[in-house]
Amino acid sequence: MTGTAGAGAAVTRRLIRRETRGDLPLLACLAAVVLALSALCAWAPAYAGGQEDRALRQRVDASQAQAPLISLSTTPEVFDTVPPAVDAAGLLRAGPTLTEQLTGPAARHVSVIGGGYDYDQASLISPRPPGPANTGTRLGLTYLPSARAHLHYVSGHPPADRTPLGTAPQIGLSQASARALGVRAGSRLTVEFARTLGVQDAPPHATLLVSGVYLATAAGDDFWSGRETLDQPSRYPDEHSAGTVLAVRGLVGLDAADLLAGAGVGGPRMTWQLRADLSGPALERARALTGPLSHYSADLSAALCQGADPVTGELGCHVGGQATGPLLVVDSLTPLLAAFTAQDRQARDLATFAVDALAAVALATVTVAVRLLLRRRQAHLRLQRARGASTVRLVLLRCAVAWPVVAVAALLGWAAGEALAPGGTSGSPQPATAALVASTVALTVPLMTWLAVREPRRTARPRRSRPNIAVGRRVVLELTVLIATAAGVVALRSQGPDGILGAVPVLVALTVVLALLRCYPFVLRLVLRQARRSRGTVGFIGAARAAHDAPATGLALFVLVLTLGTAVFGGLVHRTVDDGLATGAAWTTGADASATVAGTVTPASDTRAAGTRTALQHLYTLSLAGRADGAVISPVAVVAVDPEQLAAVAPKSPLAATLRARLTTGARADENAPLPALLSPALRASEPTGGFTGTVVPDGQRPRDLTFTPVGTLSTAALHDPLLGPVTAQIPAGTPLLITTAGAARLMPPQPSGSTVLLLEGDTPAAARPAALRSAAARALGPQARIRVRSETLSALREDGLTRGLGTVYTAGSTLAALAGLLALVLELTLTSHERSRTTSFLRTLGLGAGEAGILHFLQLLPLALASAVGGTLLGLLEPRLLAQTLDLRQFTGGPAQPALHTDYSLTVVLIAGVTVLILAAAVTEAFVARRRGLGAVLRLA
Structure with missing residues (x-):
């Protein structure tokens, strides 16, 4: 028994090896599909994550160039010491310790990049400004070290950070502010500050020394955005009288806060500017920051603050050894991340259309390859079945041949994808998706083998209405597809795309194919009617064979329609976004x-x-x-x-x-x-x-x-x-x-x-050059003007990570779908070529010439080419109109309105021509092979 079992196992192994060698070309097709999809599962998420990181960094860097996205502020308690004092230098040095209260890894991604302080506007007592009568003059004081790089002093010098004891605090004014106040370098200003409740009965006064007058210099980093009051004075109506109030702001030195505290002035508003470091996996770091930032204020209060003050009711905090009021956190990063997340979700949703279409084409390619493999083994399977082989044995034999190839291809594809995937991005490989792809391909083999070799179900009486049952099943199947497509379109229009609803275009493509298959017989009957009236028989036979083969070419038609429709749809999205970017840039700048x-x-x-x-x-x-x-x-x-x-x-x-x-x-x-x-x-x-x-x-x-x-x-x-x-x-x-x-x-x-x-x-x-436009704008409105040039804005929009990523997804998806569709088409034509060659050989034995045989091959495949072109174009143009409510492309283009859908007709024509030429090239190849066939081969086929 042991020897018999061993001999049987040896025979089985030899049989597997022999069938593997015979099925090598088709197994290579399966391996190529699995290898490509597995590599994409490892590479594509990391690449897409890198594009998302780049897009988020662009937005964060642009926002942080204008103003810090995160800031902390508090007011020091001046009157807790005798004499009153403010250690501004100590408070600013203590800024980096405040980021330690961020929980988790968030503290490593946030750093303090600067600080300063501001006083509320005080009343200027003297001198009185010249010119029109004003009911009052308000003077604000700011300590901002980063401003010195953007200033040029035309007289005097910047305010000193350390002034001798007993001297007045120094202040620097812009040239426009100095003219409005009627002062110059060396002038003295007497200012009245607001009194501190519960501490003072009268407002404190202080004297300031104008140390210098400055002009703002051009800043390429939008430094002056939000800080225009440091350069230009303003006037506004007085709330209590019919006059106007002149408001100016000046720069003071570091120790001005301590000198003013000695004069009885309450503490300024200390501010620390924080910068988020989003290098590397920017999206992951931003998400890691969002949670800690949401309770950052509470964490700071818990760590640095004690009980409430009995007079004011405010918490008492200590920063750097200085008593302060409560700390206020201003977080603009979280809203920016929320807006980016919405744009990123829209990009992902649009990408699902291309991904699902690629998956459907790949599955169709696998199905055609397995069908062809089983067709080649049909006689062998029948012989094994006649010799007593069970259905399970035949299925397992097919699996033993195909599964190792699929497993090796999946592992090699995964390894190649991981090797090519960029590192340090927010995207990560998807092993579960790769396993699902390999499992789907692997399970297709036993399923289709079982359908091919299963024993027919025996019935007590033969069914006379078998054709009616087949027609009924077809009608039910078509109605199911139509209902599912309609439900999917309605759901997609109402709630937008997601991982499941992204497959709705595949259902739409299937509906278009079913409609074409329904129209096939009617159109071909009209052709046959005209062909009967002609003298020749080639046209009539070609149309008859095309009508007969129409149901058998349904899968090839589906692959071609879906591939062509996805490519047309991707061209429409790319063209619409590209045109919309020009509109968005024009809206942002208004002109050149x-x-x-x-x-x-x-x-x-x-x-x-x-x-x-x-x-x-x-x-x-x-x-x-x-x-x-x-x-x-x-x-x-x-x-x-x-x-x-x-x-x-x-x-x-x-x-x-x-x-x-x-x-x-x-x-x-x-x-x-x-x-x-x-x-x-x-x-x-x-x-x-x-x-x-x-x-x-x-x-x-x-x-x-x-x-x-x-x-x-x-x-x-x-x-x-x-x-x-x-x-x-x-x-x-x-x-x-x-x-x-x-x-x-x-x-x-x-x-x-x-x-x-x-x-x-x-x-x-x-x-119209950017440099000339910037020079003219700065000369007209001053260096603090925020200047936008249309060409530069358009370049920035086109370089956006989300926009480029979306274009890459559709380009890569359409290319891979076209390659998979080409493979499926070749396999499908190979699968059906035997019947066409048999018909041609039979006619050649009846006297049909070689040239007429070539025309016959051409006529048999011409309807498939025309139907594919019509169906693919119809699908590519129909999908955007059906899904118009879900295509919010304004996220990528800017501008006030949704960009109009623009079909890329040149790309559509090229795609249609390519599909038509491809199918007709197959007809020419078949005709060439048929002409080289000898008489013996012709007789054997006939």
Whole structure:
């Protein structure tokens, strides 16, 4: 018995080896598919994670260049010591110890990059500023060491960090502030600070020495964003009288806080600026920071603070040995991460379409390969079955041949993917997905083998209605697919794509294929009807064979339609995003370039560069009252523009044409003349019958009422015009908008909450260069202006990690799907070539010529090529329209509106031509092989 069993095992092993050698080409196809998919499971997540990390770092670096994303602040308790003192240097040195309270690894990813302190605005007692009468002057003090790199002192010197005992604290002022105050280097300022409740009965006074006057220098890192008050003074209406208040801010030295504390001034607001280090796996580090930052304030209070003060009720804290008030944490990183997560989720959802399509094409390729493998072994399997081999034995024999190949290919693919995967990213290989891929391919072999060799079910009586049952099953299957597709589309449109609903395009492709297979017989019957009337028989036979083979080519048709449809869909997404990036860059800059500065600034007339057209826009915030009902609407964004300037900058702009036609710019506006205005729909709805009035307080004058007369309503297209992009970026969402003439700017005083936007358009190539535009903008609005150039903005948008990653996913997915589809097509044509060759050989024995046989091969495959081209194009154009509500491509392009879908027709034509040429090349190959066949081979096939 032992010898018999050993001999049987040896025979089985020889049989496995022999069948493995015979099936080597098809096993190589299975191995190639498994190897490629396993390598993708190891490489693609790491690569995608690197793109996400890059995109997040771009956003974080851009935000941190403008202002710190994380900051800590507190107020030292000055009067806890005798005499009162503030150790500002000790407090700033203690800043790095505050990050130790971040739990987990978060402390290693956050560092203190600087600090400073600020005093609330105090009243300037002397000297009184020259010029128009002011009801008061407010002076703010700031210690900001990082500002020195962005200043140039035109007289005097920076304020000293250590001044001799008994001398006044030193202060540096900007040239504009010094002129507004009427002081210079060496002047003394007497300032009255607010009294400290519970400690002082009268406000303390202090004397400051102007050590120098500075000018702001150009900063490429947006240093002046949010710090414009250090360079430009502002004026605003006095709340208690009809006059105006002049507000300025100056820079002081490090020991100014201690000197002011000795004069009885309360402690300043100490601020530490923190920087998040997101090098390496940025997304993982940001997520690790989010949790600790959410309870960072509570952790600081628990570690550094004790019981509440009995007088004020505030916690008493100690930082660096100095008693302070509660610590306040300002976290702007978490909202930025939340916004990025939404964009990243949208990119992942869009990527699932390409990934699921690739998986479906790969599975179809595996199915075709196994079908061909079983077709080649059909006679052998029947012989083994006739000799008594069981179904289980035949299935296990097939598995013994295929499973080792699949396992080795999966391991090699995984190893290659891991070797090529970039390290140090937030993405990690997916071994579970790779195992699922290999298992799916491995289980396809026994399943299809079982279906091929199972014994037919015996019935008591033969069924006469077998064709009717087959038709009924087909109808049920098609209805199931249609219902599943409709349900998937509805779910996808209502809740957006996810890992499961991303497969809906595959169902749509299957529905398109079913529709084509239903249309096949009808169209071919029409062709047959015409072919019968012709004299030749080749056309009739070719159409008849194509109609007969249509159901058998369903899988090849599905692969071609899905591959072509995915490629067309990917081209549409890429083209739409690319066009949308240009629109988003135009919306961000408004013209070739734009410059934005806080407050209302009127450039000098000689600052306009040669070859450059400019348009000035002033933004104000007003409270308006309806003239009909007196209802107050606040706040309202009021934009003062010159329509002629806008029309010169953008001659083809619909908004500029509307403003030029509606806003009349006649004689110089005065306080009694009504100002024409265009209103946003929300503002127009609040006052449909009358106009609006607003009260302003010019410098040193009585309050004045401005009357705005509506002359039209801004349409959605006008509100989305790029000319308004830089202005609306300064307006909170939902704020009503009013656009009026530039004459309003002469009647309204400057506002600290307002801003000025300068649009620049180059007339010549030299003037349109980024360097020339930046120079012209800085010369007009000063070095503290935030300048954006359209070409640079567009380059930054195109280099965004999410945008590039999405394009890479669709390019790689379409390429791999095309390769898998090509393999599936070759295998499918090989699978069905025997029947076509048999028909051709039979006709050749009846006298058909070699040339006519070639035409016959061509005609048999021509319907497949045409159906694939029509179905793939239909799928690629239909999918975006069905899924339009889920394609929020605005996340990648910027701009106010969803970009319009733009089909890449050139790519579509190339893809259709490629598929058609591929199928027809197969027909030519079959015809060439048939012509070289000898008479004996022809007779054997016939």
